[in-house]
Structures are given as structure tokens and as C-alpha cells.
Amino acid sequence: MTHDKLITVIVSTYNRPDALELVLEGCLAQTDRAFEIIVADDGSGPATREVVERIKRRSPVPLTHVWHADDGFRLAAIRNKAIVQARGEYLIFLDGDCVPQRDFVARHRALAAPRTVVTGSRILLGPRLTALAAARHLPLAEQSLAFWLRQRATGQVNKIAPLFARLPDMARRNVQGFVWRGIKGCNLAAWRSDVVAVNGFDGSFVGWGHEDADFVARLHNAGVVRKKGFWATEVLHLWHPEASRGSEGPNHAKVLARLADRSTRAQEGLEELTAAG
Structure with missing residues (x-):
């Protein structure tokens, strides 16, 4: 992808x-810096808006906040609302607890290819390091090798090598067929045209689990190939208690049905959102 295309x-x-x-x-x-940010807010309170507005005032890139009322876990729906507002030709999906490294956008740009979805990976941080980073507003991506060696020695990070090494685009990144492993909506990128063609994320997925796998499955059904972003796009995933997984079973079954019937379009996607006004 050329350096002037907006992400x-x-x-x-x-x-x-x-x-x-x-x-x-x-x-x-x-x-x-050729990107914009859209915060897709699944019904947070005023403190989140205050953070966004404060950072927006000094942001060197456009920053937009989209919100809907808190009505349970509706991640797919709020992502669709953000997609409708997006101006970029290429979309990178990042979770609000996953801190990007300084070359995150650049590496995604380098891996982008026509009719391809890139699934990135993450580095897991422990509770003590997460609390330290939040309390001190610590710029994690700027910390030294010595800092990360200490965190690794005390069990506060599960790996550090990808912080200091990058692998280029190569055939090993390509995934043959549909593979569940490694699909993480917290670090995922696709062309807007491909996202629109499958009607975005499916808002019928509510509660935790597999709305990202459904998205990748429908892209796969539509002929979009998958590339892995390992050792290039890792994000630093801040610790949090595990979410309730009561909806995982039904959501998993819906993805299996997608793969079986080869359907491509979301049941409650971008078209339904725009039609509702």
C-alpha cells in the first residue's frame, strides 16, 4: 500500500x-501519520468521553468518538457504527486495552495486500505491570530492553522478542483455508471495500465471543485470503479479568453455520445500520 493512502x-x-x-x-x-482514529464506544460513561476529548485537542491526526447506549456487549454493532464513519480505504481494528508499538500502523500498511485480511497477534501483560502502566501513564512502547527483561523475569509479560525484532512479509504468513487459531479482533485489518462487501460485522452476535471469527469466516467465504501478522504487528494487551463466556457456545455455533452454508453477508450489518438511520 502506498504511503499516502488513508488508514x-x-x-x-x-x-x-x-x-x-x-x-x-x-x-x-x-x-x-497517514491515518485517522475512531473510538468505537460500546456505551461507556462520561469518563471515557473526557479522555477522548482531552487527547483529541492535541492529536496530530483526526480523532472521532462514536457511541451507542449501553445495552449489553454489542461490540460488533459499535464497530459497524465506526466503519460507517471511517474515511480510510484500509481499516485496522484495535481494542482499547491493546497498546500499539510505534510502528504498528506502518507494519500493517506494509503487510496490506489486495483481497487480504491481516490477523495480528498480541503480547500479554500481567496485572502488576498493567497497574503500573496505568498509574504512571507509562509509554510502554518506549521502554528499554532492560525494563522488559525485568518484566519477563517476574512473569509480567509472556514474551518480549517480538518487541525488538521484525520479520518481513513472506509466504509463511499466508493461511490456507479457514483456521480458527490466531483470529483476534483486538488486532485485525482489512480493506474497506472487502468489509463493505460482506456487510461488516454481524450485530446479531451479542455477548462475548467469535464475532471476529464470524467476520473472518465470511471474508474467507467471499474469497478474501488471510495473512498472519506475527513478529510485525504485536500489541501490548493490558491485563483484565476474564469476561463472562456464557454466549460463547451459541456464537461458536453461528460461525460453524457460516462455514457450512458459505454465506458472506452479515445478518445485522452495515446496510441494516444505515437503513435504520
Whole structure:
């Protein structure tokens, strides 16, 4: 992808303003500045809006906040609302508890290819390091090797090598067929034209789980190939208690049905959102 094409980074969040602040600060520190940020807010309270407005005042790139009322876990629906507002030709989906490295946008730009979805990976941080970063507003992506060696030694990070090494685009990144493993909506990128063609995310997925796998499955059914972003696009995933997984079973079954019937379009997607006004 050329360096002048606008990218939209869609950051999803829900009532975690301290984590969101770290993520947005990481976005503002990107080496590649040809992007905009849209915060996709799944019904957070005023503290989140305050963080967005404060950072927006000094952001070197456009920053927009889209919100809908809190009516349970509706991540797919709020992502669609952000997609409708996006101006970029390429969309990167990032969670509001996943701090990007300084070359995150640049590396996604380098991996972008026609009719391809890129699934990135993450580095898991522990509770003590997460609390430290939030309390001190620590720029995690700028910390030294010595800092990360200490965190690794105390079990506060699960790996550090991808922080200091990058692998180029190569055949090993390509995924043959549909594979569940490694699909993470917290770090995912696709062309807007492909996203529109499958009607975006499916808002009929409510509660935790597999709305990202459904999205990738429908792209796969539509002929979009998948590329892995390992050792290039890793994000620093801040610790949080595990969400309720009561909806995982039904959501998993819906993805299996998508794969079986080869359907491509979301049941409650972009078209339904725009038609509702």
C-alpha cells in the first residue's frame, strides 16, 4: 500500500478510560501519520468521553468518538457504527486495552495486500505491570530492553522478542483455508471495500465471543485470503479479568453455520445500520 493512502484505526472500548488513554497515546506516537482514529464506544460513561476529548485537542491526526447506549456487549454493532464513519480505504481494528508499538500502523500498511485480511497477534501483560502502566501513564512502547527483561523475569509479560525484532512479509504468513487459531479482533485489518462487501460485522452476535471469527469466516467465504501478522504487528494487551463466556457456545455455533452454508453477508450489518438511520 502506498504511503499516502488513508488508514482508519478503529479502537473499541467499554468503560476502561485508563487503558484507553494508554492506547490512544500509543496511537499518537506512531511513525506513520497517514491515518485517522475512531473510538468505537460500546456505551461507556462520561469518563471515557473526557479522555477522548482531552487527547483529541492535541492529536496530530483526526480523532472521532462514536457511541451507542449501553445495552449489553454489542461490540460488533459499535464497530459497524465506526466503519460507517471511517474515511480510510484500509481499516485496522484495535481494542482499547491493546497498546500499539510505534510502528504498528506502518507494519500493517506494509503487510496490506489486495483481497487480504491481516490477523495480528498480541503480547500479554500481567496485572502488576498493567497497574503500573496505568498509574504512571507509562509509554510502554518506549521502554528499554532492560525494563522488559525485568518484566519477563517476574512473569509480567509472556514474551518480549517480538518487541525488538521484525520479520518481513513472506509466504509463511499466508493461511490456507479457514483456521480458527490466531483470529483476534483486538488486532485485525482489512480493506474497506472487502468489509463493505460482506456487510461488516454481524450485530446479531451479542455477548462475548467469535464475532471476529464470524467476520473472518465470511471474508474467507467471499474469497478474501488471510495473512498472519506475527513478529510485525504485536500489541501490548493490558491485563483484565476474564469476561463472562456464557454466549460463547451459541456464537461458536453461528460461525460453524457460516462455514457450512458459505454465506458472506452479515445478518445485522452495515446496510441494516444505515437503513435504520
